[in-house]
Amino acid sequence: MTxxxxxxxxxxxxxxxxxxxxxxxxxxxxxxxLALELVDTTDRxxxxxxxxxxxxxxxxxxxxxxxxxxxxxAGEEFASSAREPPKHRIPGASAPLRKLLHGSEExxxxxxxVAGGAEGSLPGYSPEVLLRRKPFDECAASDLSAMEKxxxxxxxxxAARHSRRLVPTRGRGVVxxxxxxxxxxxxxxxxxxxxxxxxxxxxxxxxxxxxxSGSMEAHTRFLLAFVLALKRVARRTEIFAFNTALTRxxxxxxxxxxxxxxxxxxxxxxxxxxxxxxxxxxxxxxAGYQAQLLNAxxxxxxxxxxxxxxxxxxxxxxxxxxxxxxxxxxxxxxxLGDPRYRPTARGMEAALxxxxxxxxAHNLESLEKLIPLxxx
Amino acid sequence: MRPEIRSVQDxxxxxxxxxxxxxxxxxxxxxxxxKPLLIEGDAGVGKTExxxxxxxxxxxELIRLQCYEGLDVNTSxxxxxxxxxxxxVRIAEQEGRDPSQIEEMIFGRSYLLERPLLRAITRRxxxxxxxxxxxxxxxxxxxxxxxxxxxxxxVTIPELGTIRAEHVPYVVLTSxxxxxxxxxxxxxxxxxxxxxxxxxxxxxxxxxRVPGVSGQLADEVGRFMQALRGRRLLKSxxxxxxxxxxxxxxxxxxxxxxxxxxxxxxxxILKDQNDIRNLTADELSSLVQDSRPAxxxxx
Numbered sequence: 001m002t003x004x005x006x007x008x009x010x011x012x013x014x015x016x017x018x019x020x021x022x023x024x025x026x027x028x029x030x031x032x033x034l035a036l037e038l039v040d041t042t043d044r045x046x047x048x049x050x051x052x053x054x055x056x057x058x059x060x061x062x063x064x065x066x067x068x069x070x071x072x073x074a075g076e077e078f079a080s081s082a083r084e085p086p087k088h089r090i091p092g093a094s095a096p097l098r099k100l101l102h103g104s105e106e107x108x109x110x111x112x113x114v115a116g117g118a119e120g121s122l123p124g125y126s127p128e129v130l131l132r133r134k135p136f137d138e139c140a141a142s143d144l145s146a147m148e149k150x151x152x153x154x155x156x157x158x159a160a161r162h163s164r165r166l167v168p169t170r171g172r173g174v175v176x177x178x179x180x181x182x183x184x185x186x187x188x189x190x191x192x193x194x195x196x197x198x199x200x201x202x203x204x205x206x207x208x209x210x211x212x213s214g215s216m217e218a219h220t221r222f223l224l225a226f227v228l229a230l231k232r233v234a235r236r237t238e239i240f241a242f243n244t245a246l247t248r249x250x251x252x253x254x255x256x257x258x259x260x261x262x263x264x265x266x267x268x269x270x271x272x273x274x275x276x277x278x279x280x281x282x283x284x285x286x287a288g289y290q291a292q293l294l295n296a297x298x299x300x301x302x303x304x305x306x307x308x309x310x311x312x313x314x315x316x317x318x319x320x321x322x323x324x325x326x327x328x329x330x331x332x333x334x335x336l337g338d339p340r341y342r343p344t345a346r347g348m349e350a351a352l353x354x355x356x357x358x359x360x361a362h363n364l365e366s367l368e369k370l371i372p373l374x375x376x
Numbered sequence: 377m378r379p380e381i382r383s384v385q386d387x388x389x390x391x392x393x394x395x396x397x398x399x400x401x402x403x404x405x406x407x408x409x410x411k412p413l414l415i416e417g418d419a420g421v422g423k424t425e426x427x428x429x430x431x432x433x434x435x436x437e438l439i440r441l442q443c444y445e446g447l448d449v450n451t452s453x454x455x456x457x458x459x460x461x462x463x464x465v466r467i468a469e470q471e472g473r474d475p476s477q478i479e480e481m482i483f484g485r486s487y488l489l490e491r492p493l494l495r496a497i498t499r500r501x502x503x504x505x506x507x508x509x510x511x512x513x514x515x516x517x518x519x520x521x522x523x524x525x526x527x528x529x530x531v532t533i534p535e536l537g538t539i540r541a542e543h544v545p546y547v548v549l550t551s552x553x554x555x556x557x558x559x560x561x562x563x564x565x566x567x568x569x570x571x572x573x574x575x576x577x578x579x580x581x582x583x584x585r586v587p588g589v590s591g592q593l594a595d596e597v598g599r600f601m602q603a604l605r606g607r608r609l610l611k612s613x614x615x616x617x618x619x620x621x622x623x624x625x626x627x628x629x630x631x632x633x634x635x636x637x638x639x640x641x642x643x644x645i646l647k648d649q650n651d652i653r654n655l656t657a658d659e660l661s662s663l664v665q666d667s668r669p670a671x672x673x674x675x
Contacts, residue, residue, distance in 0.1 A: 056567035164446035
């Protein structure tokens with residue numbers, strides 16, 4: 001190492017890693033400093049290994065880490081700074097999304113008149129019911145917040161599966177000797193009541209893979225709103241977006257307002273609203289994430305219309321791999337809302353044998369019906 | 377390489393573990409920084425082995441906690457010996473003692489059954505190696521609890537009070553990445569990812585772990601396994617499988633790999649029906665052919 005102050009250099013290195021999406025905290029930097037004191041700092045590979053260990057760099061980030069480490073070792077400035085966008089960010093990609101977000105004013109006023117008319121003429125037919133049945137491609141940005149509220153009420157039904165872990169209960173269950181015994185002490189060893197434990201309710205584990213290509217444009221926003229609402233209940237939900245390539249969205253999502261999150265996503269997903277390559281994207285998922293994310297408890301939900309331009313053989317093999325690991329695979333297709341639709345698109349056909357459910361996703365009502373499928 | 381790291385590497389090798397610099401560095405840092413070491417990697421690459429070797433080379437006890445879903449405090453930390461407590465209560469009653477006296481009596485250390493975590497922090501003869509195996513199988517609640525134990529090395533038992541670690545144990549956690557480990561726990565540890573070994577390393581491992589193996593067979597098996605891992609498999613075989621396989625081949629008195637022998641023993645290395653089915657006879661024979669040294673210049 002050539003430069004005098006290793007602390008500053010390590011801090012810059014850590015910041016560069018963070019900008020590339022790795023979670024490196026100040027604590028990790030401290031570990032890094034401690035590790036540097038323990039190894040031979042003139043030996044490149046030793047420093048490399050020590051920092052990789054101390055900064056807890058996961059396997060999938062090794063290539064990026066190695067690249068940045070090269071700069072770190074050479075004492076170079078890091079190319080990106082706070083002002084410049086990260087590498088995978090495509091300037092201008094957010095334009096179509098911005099349109100999506102703000103919607104067109106026409107649809108907005110249309111909706112007002114429709115809702116108003118309905119309230120006047122059909123008592124008992126609440127706007128909520130209307131909203132539930134309204135196709136997503138007719139919805140405007142203003143519907144989003146109403147939907148958000150509705151989703152909040154629906155989604156908690158999700159937590160319904162019983163885990164193998166036992167928790168204290170007042171009702172039935174197996175006898176909890178430890179607590180029973182403690183109680184019995186007060187009555188000189190007489191067991192007047194028995195404490196019990198029963199299986200805990202478990203959060204569902206979901207992996208959602210959303211198609212954000214052009215043909216799905218009208219639906220994406222609402223599907224993502226649904227996904228974000230799900231994430232509040234099932235905190236372990238993992239979210240991916242794909243069009244021509246796969247992007248892991250989970251780190252970008254937080255519990256802020258949905259609109260703000262979507263803005264951020266559009267800025268970071270390459271080629272938002274471009275074409276689709278489902279097979280390649282799902283294969284990428286299988287190669288990079290399946291081992292960590294899929295197990296006998298995970299439900300995989302794929303949102304896509306199955307209009308694929310890529311290789312269907314790839315799609316089948318990826319679907320087979322996903323199905324073999326996951327508890328359940330659900331494909332949501334917004335086109336299914338049309339009763340005349342038959343799943344004959346090439347991509348859809350290839351995926352069909354590996355699905356547990358193929359369900360529509362064109363309005364809120366259809367998503368509502370999905371919830372029991374996710375929980376069971 | 378620092379002499380300290382080199383000596384860790386040598387010591388591990390003396391105890392039967394061929395460690396590349398990445399592993400030796402991580403083990404050295406974990407020892408020096410007194411931080412838990414989280415090891416990830418595919419099944420069978422030797423994650424658990426690291427903890428075992430660490431215990432052997434430090435001449436200390438290995439305390440193992442195997443994780444599974446539903447693992448709770450009762451089975452990981454401590455449990456009271458209920459039958460014994462109950463008997464004691466009855467006897468004490470006949471002696472006419474009052475309840476508070478009885479309580480004090482039966483909630484003593486001698487009625488406590490120590491489970492792995494408690495044993496690890498109460499060991500008197502020096503720090504043990506605590507292996508928390510397959511931590512990805514436990515649930516989130518347990519992970520949070522583990523985090524608490526690993527940061528303070530003290531536990532509180534309501535009836536006894538707080539028990540502090542006599543010696544802070546060396547902790548090794550392993551994960552097969554069947555789920556993502558929580559960030560908080562990950563941050564608490566140093567991180568090591570073990571990859572499948574290189575050909576040269578695998579051959580060395582085989583020769584050190586299976587004493588009866590000829591250099592020839594170890595070489596062929598090594599090449600075969602390297603080529604096999606390059607294929608798209610649902611379950612990639614690890615070194616553990618290679619070791620089993622060589623052992624099986626020796627028992628069948630095979631000096632070399634041939635198609636028939638490989639077919640008979642395929643179950644040692646491929647453990648998924650689909651993987652076995654997808655491997656056609658032609659591919660198999662070409663894999664066997666390629667692993668023969670005659671066709672390849674020896675490295």
